Structures are given as structure tokens and as C-alpha cells.
Amino acid sequence: MAALTELTIAAARDGLAKGDFTAIELTAAHLTAMAAARSLNAMITETPDKAKAMAAESDKRRRAGQAGLLEGIPLAIKDLFCTEGVLTTAGSHILDGFQPPYESTVTANLWRHGAVMLGKANMDEFAMGSSNMTSFYGPVESPWRRRGDNRTLVPGGSSGGSAAVVAARCALGATGTDTGGSIRQPASFCGIVGFKPTYGRCSRWGVVAFASSLDQPGPLTRTVRDAALMLGAMAGHDPKDSTSVDAPVPDYQAALTGDIRGLKVGIPKEYRVDGMAVEIDALWQQGIDWLRQAGAEPVEISLPHTHYALPTYYIVAPAEASSNLARYDGVRFGLRVPAEKLTEMYEGTRGEGFGAEVQRRVLIGTYVLSAGYYDAYYNKARRVRTLIANDFAKAFEGVDVILTPTAPSAAFAVGEKMDDPIAMYLNDVFTVPSSLAGLPAISVPAGLSGDGLPLGLQLIGRAFDEGTVLKVAGVLEEAADFTAEPAFIAGRG
């Protein structure tokens, strides 16, 4: 039998159900792997004692015949989710020592379904970044290396720690959050599956807010089936999040029929951006061919406002962030830089507690919301956002799902693209439009770059039609048969 850390969630569930191993054994194997992978800096907090206690409870429930959907499955949790009594930092100095007195709805749902928490995963500060370089707790290293090149690569971001631990086989799955690509881009960089469901599918309650009209939790896993399983446990209506949709959660596994005959797959011509790497274009074409061979019909579509999505995002997201981050004032939680006067205390605390990228976005957000600029920037962006959403609505009158690359490149090395914020923002060129439209979108590992790094393809679906996205993703996954492995896998000698 394969090492316990190399199983999929689906296989681990079967093994636990058959009694091949216990949750305690499965958790212990992952705790050992996590400890062996510390050089990646992928975890901010490891919670081995809690994990062992949760695994013991899980084994008891199983013996009592009460196994949940994810009974005994060890997971890493992005450090943006509040976990009761466990340090929650959002990757920021300003949340020093914060131990929430409550549990986020998504993590509470996971524990109710029997999952086990291994610890809290590193991330870009307040989820602002595409490289995991902005974390106060230091950058995360990707477990991948270019062929014949030992330079350290970024895992992507903002859910970089989550992606790295899943790729390095330290956790069977991890939670992430996606505002403009923060689940899908790191999944693409690390050769795993990352699924951002429809806005409103998973509750945002207890998730540290970045841009509330865009933020959405979702799973990072090694297979599409595992993503379906994990999303099923995370999703659901929550009265504590007023944007949480009151609709039943379908059985996502049941959607994985493998039958996509007759489905229409949109290929947006505007995603063939200038200067796109040849290998990305080739992989995209390969994806189109795979889906055609499986009986789907590729259809060229137009999403005419695609080009305007990134600048729209970089108004809307900082505007919401500047408002959301106003709460960090040194009074109720986290860091305080003492001063004689209240305003000086606020300014000192925020000046020291926020890193450079967060400060940049708070300043941009404050500017575009300030008197005299609000209409020119913020309202303009909200109007363009309507046009972008309308593009998708029109496209989905004729197609069932849309296929694009996930990111414009493979992972880059630490230090590359670091000087120019806009070059970094361009990482999200293919993921941001569907975020602005609130649509479900998944990244599936589909091939390797010339130097041996993973590349993902993205599927975008209609609102609340996660089932079709998963179904097509399953077909893509099978056709791609992605078996490449990172240079570093934690459990191996």
C-alpha cells in the first residue's frame, strides 16, 4: 500500500472505512511529514496536539457508526480562517497573538464532517499577493524546482502555504480563499487542483476580510474528486453571512460522470493575450483537443471587456480592503504601538503592523474612495464590473463551461517580478474576470513547462453550477494524466 501521506482524500476515506488504518495513524503520518517539510515555511502554526485529539475523537465516532463526509481526513487551514483558541494571523504582524474566541463557519463545517486540523498555513499578508512573498512570517518555498536549476521558486499566492503542503504531501487537502485568483494560481504553480466556488456558496463568516464582494473560500486538493468531496463539506447556507446563498448543496461527487458528450466549451478569444508564452498557448490548445475527443464541442466566444478586468479589480479590491482593514487600530486585538495620543497610536500601529503591499493597497483604496475621486475611480470600476459580468452572462447563453489557461506563466523564482507591482498583478489576468463576475472556476494541473514546472488549465462555469465545472474538470484531469511530482515530497527518504 502507498504511504498514508500519498493517498487521495477519496482513497483515505476508503482505507479508514475498511479499517486498513485509523485516523490516529493517518494524522500521525501527516504530522511527521509536516515536521519534515519545515524548510518550506508553509505553516505558520502547527497544531499537533489538537490534531491527535481530533483524530482520536474521529476514530471514536467511526466505531460508533457516525462517520462524516471527511471523517478522519487531516487538512491544513489557511491562516485567514478564524479557529477558536488557535493563533490566527492572516500573515500579518498586526494580528500578533490573536486567538479568535470563535470558529469560522467553513472550518466548523469541516470539523462537523469529521476532518482533522493539522495547523494553519502561511499566506500572503491579508491575502494580498501572488507569490506568498508578502507574509510577515516569511516567504513559502515551492516544493518544485526547474529542471537542472536549484533556485527557490514561489508557490504562488495568496494561498501559497496551502498549495505547498498539499503538493509536498503534508496534508490531504487544504482550505484556501480566492479574491482574484488566490486559490487557482497557487494550485497551477504547485501542480494541484484548486477550486473557487461561486460567490455565496461558502460562508465568509469568520474569514478575515480582504475584499468582501470578491472573497470566497474553496479547497486545494490533489484530485478533482477530492475537491468535490471537500467542497461538499465546506459549502452551505449560513445566516451569519448575508451573501451566503440559501440553496441546497448538491452531491458534487455525483457530478463526476465523465460524460461531457454534447457539452459546449467556450474558448474566449480575448484570453489570447499579447506575448503569451508559446507553451501556455500550446497547452490550452491541447486542452481544447482533449475535451473535443471526449465528445464536447469547442466554441469560440468573445468576452470583450476582459482587458479591463485587472484595472477594475485593482480599484474594487483595494477600495474594499481599505475599508475592511480600518478595524486594525491597536484597540481590540493584535499589535499596539503605544503613543501618548490616540491618533498617533493608530498611525504608529498601522504603519508598523501592515507590510508594504498592504499599505500600498490601503493607500490606493483610500485614494479612490476619497472625496472628488469616488465617481471617477470607484463608481467607474463598479460600472465596468457590470459590463464584465454581462459578458459572461451573454457567453453562457451559448456555452456550458469556459476553458482558459489559469496563469500566464509557470512559477517564477523568488526575487523575479518583485520590483514592479503591476508585473505581479498580471499573474491574475486569467483568474480575475471570473472573480469579478462571482463565477465558479477551477484550476486543473494539465502539463509541464519546458523547464519541468506544472501548468494549470482553468474551467469557468455558470453561477452555482459547480457540478458542470467539476464534471468537465474530471475529464480534463483524466486526459492530462498529470503524474509529475515536485522535487520535494515530505514522506520520502
Added chain:
Amino acid sequence: MSVDKAMVAKIAKLAHLRVPEEKLDGLAGELNNILGWIEQLSELDTDGVEPMTSVVAMTLPQRDDVKTDGGRPEDVVRNAPETVGGYFVVPKVVE
């Protein structure tokens, strides 16, 4: 429109961010780059387009106006840097 050093200082003040004097010039340059790039939205004619308020078409739910949580004052102040007797403590505001 262009952001100068004085404008960065003004925005930083509005955002309650202490930005050291020597960083203002650099930030002005960065913000101008980003704002210049964002400026391309002005090419688009958005007359008559409604600004998006919610990405998912739904009516904001309302609940009964009843107490659903509370009675946990120690939880509320537990993470505060400084408290006295269940109150948050801040530097003196009124002379």
C-alpha cells in the same frame, strides 16, 4: 491626474497610516504607476451602465430583530492589548 508627495501624505493621514517622510516620494511614484495603469478604464463608455452592487442576484435577507448572541464580555476583550474591568483602554482622548 497625478499624485504628489503631499497627496500621499494626505491619503496616509486619512488612512491612519504613519508613512516615514523618506518613503513618500517612492510611494508617490508607485501609486502614479498603478493609477496611470488604471486610467485605461476611462476609454470605456459606461453611460447608462448600473454600478454593480452585488455579484449574485439576491435580496438581502432580513432577520427578526432579536438578540442572538452576547453575555460574553470576557471573550470580547480577551484579545485586547490593554483592558481594565472589561473595558478597552486607549490613550486619553479628552484633556
